[in-house]
Amino acid sequence: MNFNAVYYEPDSLNYTLGRELKQKYDSLPWTPIESHNKIVEMTSKPNTEFAKMKKNLIIGVRKTHKYVENQKVSDFLVPYTSSGCSASCLYCYLVCNYNKCSYLRLFVNREQMLDKIIKTATKSERPLTFEIGSNSDLVLENTITGNLKWTIENFNKTSNGFLTFPTKFDMVGPLLNLEHGGRVIFRMSVNPEFIIRKTEFGTSSLDARIKAVNNMCEAGYKTGILIAPVVQINGWEKLYGELISYLADRLSEKVKKQLFIECIFMTYSYVHRAINAEAFPNAIELYDKEKMTGGGRGKYYYRQQLKAYGEDFLRQELSQKLSEAEILYFC
Numbered sequence: 001m002n003f004n005a006v007y008y009e010p011d012s013l014n015y016t017l018g019r020e021l022k023q024k025y026d027s028l029p030w031t032p033i034e035s036h037n038k039i040v041e042m043t044s045k046p047n048t049e050f051a052k053m054k055k056n057l058i059i060g061v062r063k064t065h066k067y068v069e070n071q072k073v074s075d076f077l078v079p080y081t082s083s084g085c086s087a088s089c090l091y092c093y094l095v096c097n098y099n100k101c102s103y104l105r106l107f108v109n110r111e112q113m114l115d116k117i118i119k120t121a122t123k124s125e126r127p128l129t130f131e132i133g134s135n136s137d138l139v140l141e142n143t144i145t146g147n148l149k150w151t152i153e154n155f156n157k158t159s160n161g162f163l164t165f166p167t168k169f170d171m172v173g174p175l176l177n178l179e180h181g182g183r184v185i186f187r188m189s190v191n192p193e194f195i196i197r198k199t200e201f202g203t204s205s206l207d208a209r210i211k212a213v214n215n216m217c218e219a220g221y222k223t224g225i226l227i228a229p230v231v232q233i234n235g236w237e238k239l240y241g242e243l244i245s246y247l248a249d250r251l252s253e254k255v256k257k258q259l260f261i262e263c264i265f266m267t268y269s270y271v272h273r274a275i276n277a278e279a280f281p282n283a284i285e286l287y288d289k290e291k292m293t294g295g296g297r298g299k300y301y302y303r304q305q306l307k308a309y310g311e312d313f314l315r316q317e318l319s320q321k322l323s324e325a326e327i328l329y330f331c
């Protein structure tokens with residue numbers, strides 16, 4: 001991955017990973033910052049600079065380690081080794097949370113973060129599952145830091161709990177030969193290729209994602225598919241019907257036998273609209289006032305009736321074409 005500049009908290013160089021990154025990106029300009037949370041030089045830039053800002057790498061120490069309870073695939077959402085991402089999906093919820101600061105931030109205190117997971121898992125009377133990829137894309141991050149490989153190997157030295165993470169990337173090669181003990185749940189996010197090209201800039205193609213799922217399953221990982229986000233643009237039924245047929249044709253028999261599926265409808269916001277209109281003026285408009293309704297705090301959701309119809313439609317398609325798969329939820 002090519003970056004233009006590095007912004008770093010000086011304390012990060014007291015950590016092994018920080019020093020490794022310094023060596024790796026030594027030829028780039030390094031600018032010290034007080035906090036990875038507030039880089040005025042970047043937050044004050046106009047929206048037109050959004051894509052360019054994603055070419056910056058931010059390195060810091062994670063200070064917040066608060067877990068959020070979750071009832072989907074995992075028990076807890078865990079703040080882990082990165083936040084933000086260098087890709088640019090038009091609807092990315094990180095844009096909404098961090099506004100213009102959704103560039104990739106790497107946190108070098110990985111030992112501290114994994115240690116907390118292991119302690120929490122060990123103390124629990126029942127097996128817990130930790131979602132470590134809710135703030136970033138760890139498969140992408142792994143190409144820079146090797147953190148995912150490091151995490152899986154070290155987590156496997158313990159005996160309790162499970163890890164899970166979603167991705168839109170296919171660079172799973174370094175994960176295939178790891179000892180993971182069947183305790184890592186890999187979830188690939190998919191969309192019709194048309195939606196990927198029009199809205200998920202800088203992510204892997206659908207074909208590459210499907211190959212990655214097949215390879216991860218072959219390597220013994222439990223695998224799931226996220227159809228997410230479902231973007232109900234005009235003609236969405238045809239696009240998603242074809243996507244499900246394509247998955248049925250291309251996913252291996254081994255994947256299909258153990259597959260689970262999550263479906264999430266797109267949410268959008270006033271902030272997304274403002275940034276995308278200036279940063280990607282030629283991109284498709286995802287806001288549709290006929291189909292969407294405001295949900296407070298500048299958020300937009302598909303209207304209830306449209307969502308309900310979407311769920312019925314997708315459930316039917318899935319039951320016909322991927323009948324062995326377990327549908328975990330729609331939201």
Ligand code: SF4
Binds near residue numbers: 086087089135137168
């Ligand atoms: S790949 Fe994920 S984290 Fe990165 S921009 Fe897209 S939705 Fe956001």
